[in-house]
Amino acid sequence: MKNSSCSTRFPRGLYGITPDWHDTDRLLAAVERAAQGGMSALQWRRKTGDPADRLAQAASLRDLCRALGVVFIVNDSVETALRLDADGVHLGRDDGPLHLARRALGPGRILGASCYNQPELAVQALRDGADYVAFGAVYPSQIKPDAVHATLDHIRAGQGLVVQAEESMQTPRAAVVAIGGITAENAGPVVDAGADSLAVISGLFEAPDIRAAAARFSALFNAG
Numbered sequence: 189m190k191n192s193s194c195s196t197r198f199p200r201g202l203y204g205i206t207p208d209w210h211d212t213d214r215l216l217a218a219v220e221r222a223a224q225g226g227m228s229a230l231q232w233r234r235k236t237g238d239p240a241d242r243l244a245q246a247a248s249l250r251d252l253c254r255a256l257g258v259v260f261i262v263n264d265s266v267e268t269a270l271r272l273d274a275d276g277v278h279l280g281r282d283d284g285p286l287h288l289a290r291r292a293l294g295p296g297r298i299l300g301a302s303c304y305n306q307p308e309l310a311v312q313a314l315r316d317g318a319d320y321v322a323f324g325a326v327y328p329s330q331i332k333p334d335a336v337h338a339t340l341d342h343i344r345a346g347q348g349l350v351v352q353a354e355e356s357m358q359t360p361r362a363a364v365v366a367i368g369g370i371t372a373e374n375a376g377p378v379v380d381a382g383a384d385s386l387a388v389i390s391g392l393f394e395a396p397d398i399r400a401a402a403a404r405f406s407a408l409f410n411a412g
Contacts, residue, residue: 225402325368
């Protein structure tokens with residue numbers, strides 16, 4: 189199933205998620221290489237370290253993403269996203285109600301939601317104003333080895349849901365994001381199943397050549 193439309197509220201293509209690196213200079217250089225390879229969005233996801241250092245790193249990434257034309261998303265925290273004037277936030281099921289996040293963010297910022305392997309969560313997320321719904325882990329994940337498994341059928345189901353929501357709401361449709369163990373080698377079937385975006389950590393930032401890896405991911409969407 190190819191993507192039914194290129195007009196999505198979240199950019200199609202490669203969606204990098206930052207590894208938990210404390211070395212900000214290293215991370216900035218890696219993000220720049222990924223953007224050179226075609227990465228369209230970045231999620232800052234750092235769980236460890238001094239809070240002030242973490243916030244400073246996020247601010248540096250925000251500024252770089254703006255300069256590069258890459259959408260900058262904050263993981264887990266609406267408050268932090270607003271404090272940083274980020275482009276949006278990604279929330280899991282334990283990060284608070286989506287409808288309250290939508291209200292706090294206003295209409296101009298992106299709201300993404302983890303839906304795991306549960307299309308019913310996607311239905312509710314779309315009703316609450318999510319700009320993308322994320323399914324995964326599609327493949328075994330080094331970052332979250334105990335993550336639930338989402339199949340390509342979940343990606344296809346997600347595409348059906350966002351198309352239905354587009355028709356009923358008369359707005360550009362939400363995107364379907366796939367996450368979990370995705371590499372340039374195994375990403376093709378995920379895109380063919382209908383993923384508008386591939387969320388990648390290790391397969392991008394641990395690659396020997398980050399720019400080349402990003403270009404391989406991006407080519408899957410350019411070809412489609």
